[in-house]
Amino acid sequence: MRVALKECEWEATGEDLLVVFDAREAITLSDPEGQVAALLSELRRAPQTAAELSVALGRHGFSLSEEDVTGGLSGLDSLGLIEDADGRTLGDPDEDERHFSNLSFYGTYASLDRRRAAFLRPLREAHVLVLGVGGGGSSLVQCLAGLGVGEMTLVDQDRVEPRNFARQFLYRHADIGLSKAERAAAWVRDYDPGIKVHPVDRWVSAPEDLADLVQGVDLIAGGLDGHPHANLWANEAAVRAGIPYVLGGANRSQLMYLSVDPGRTACLACDYADRPAEDTSEGIAYRIVENMKLSNPLTGPMAMQVGSLLAFEAQRYLTGYEPPRAAGFRVTLDMREGLVPEWQPLPKxxxxxxxxxxxPREGDRR
Ligand SMILES: [Zn+2]
Structure with missing residues (x-):
């Protein structure tokens, strides 16, 4: 394997070497003889195999066997400083250019064992069911498309209205009166003709309305308005099929999102079951909130924030670059506090x- 050095800088200070990859932290390595600095310099010059590095370090005056070099490389790998040189691209120059920033993002998480391309590939093969392409949903679709999700089904029964324009930037003036699902799909096709997209102009008024849509899907994201229990139906469809579900929304002063990892973390119904009794004042407040009619006060910046948080969580599920963050938590961002997030545990x-x-899912004990 040819090993590549990630973008980092270093400086010798006495017997130590200070290496910076992330500007937030410096890694201190003991390097009294300068071997590590020489290894880093060689790797920066060009990606090389352990055998080639052993020869190259000889030219710097260090006699290190291939095994010695391999040991040194595994140390650098555990610090996240190197990666498999051949895994840095998708192998097609046009695709590499299109995914330039995506590949660069995964560069932080890549290692000798996990290639950048291996993070991106599952996304490109993923099918995401997006429930609602309104406030949060329209920026969610844009973020998912940018990340490289290969296939999307977009569900919405609304038409584009002038009042949507404050926060739904998928739509144009000429779209007024047309199906949101259709126009959102048209946006995706224009944006990236390589993405498969299926618009579904449907009113979800019963759990059965979702049954055919979850087939072959890898993740469900979004939030349905209309019926107060629509998100519970989506939750049930997701859990039954073992598909992760990411949802979010807003009230007057908070943005909220959470995710459900079926069978592993709490689902939306776990949360409902935990509610105070109907005849207590808390219970009555819950009922009032649930049935409250609210002229949607979500502006563009807020709606985009919700869509982006959902897409970010979806990215965690689909690539595994880090574990889902909002699984088992209700995350609220308080608009009165400058969007400081609060993580409220949702027990199963x-x-x-x-x-x-x-x-049952692979790796779970039942
Ligand atoms: Zn549950």
């Missing part, structure tokens, strides 16, 4: 009838 309810429907 052992009595939950919906969680029980989750199919």
């Amino acid at each position: 309810n052992p009595e939950c009838q919906i969680c029980r429907l989750a199919p």
Whole structure:
């Protein structure tokens, strides 16, 4: 394997070498003889194999066997400083250019064992079901398309209206009166003809309305308005099929999102089961909130924030570059506090009838 050095800088200070990859931290390595600095310099010159590095270091006056070099490389790998040189691209110059920033992002997480391209490939093969392409959903679609999701089904039953323009930037003036699902799909096709997109102009008024849509899907994202239980139906469809579900929304002063990793973390129904009794004042408040009619006060910056948080969580599920952050938590961002996030744990309810429907998944103990 040819080993490549990631973009980093270093400086010798006495017997130590200070290496910076992320500007937030410096790594201190003991390097009294300068071998590590020589190894880094060689790697910066060109990607090389351990055998080639052993020869090259000889020219710097260091007699190191291939095994010695391999040991040194595994140290650098554990610090996240090197990667497999051949895994830095997708192998097609046009695709590499299109995904330039995506590949660069995964460069931080790549190693000798995990190539940048290996993070991107599952996204390009993923099919995401987007529920609602309105406020949060329209920027969610844009973020997913940018990340390189290969296939999307977009569900919405609304028409484009002038009042949407404050926050739904997928749509243009000429789209007014037309199906949002259709126009959002048209945007995706124009943006990247390589993405498969299926518009579904449908009103979800019963759990069955989702049954055919979850087939072959890798992740469900978004939030349905209309019926107050629509998100619970989506939750049930997701858990039953073992598909991660990422949802979010807003009230007057908070943005909120969470994700459900079926069978592993709490689902939306676990949360509902935990609600205060109907006849307490807290219970009554819940009921009022649930049935409250609210002229949607979400502006562009807020709606984009929700869409972007959902896309970010979706990216974690689909690439595994880090574990999902909002699984088992309700994350709220308080607009009165400058969007400081608060992580409220959502415990899994052992009595939950919906969680029980989750199919067994690889690596889980039942
Ligand atoms: Zn549950």
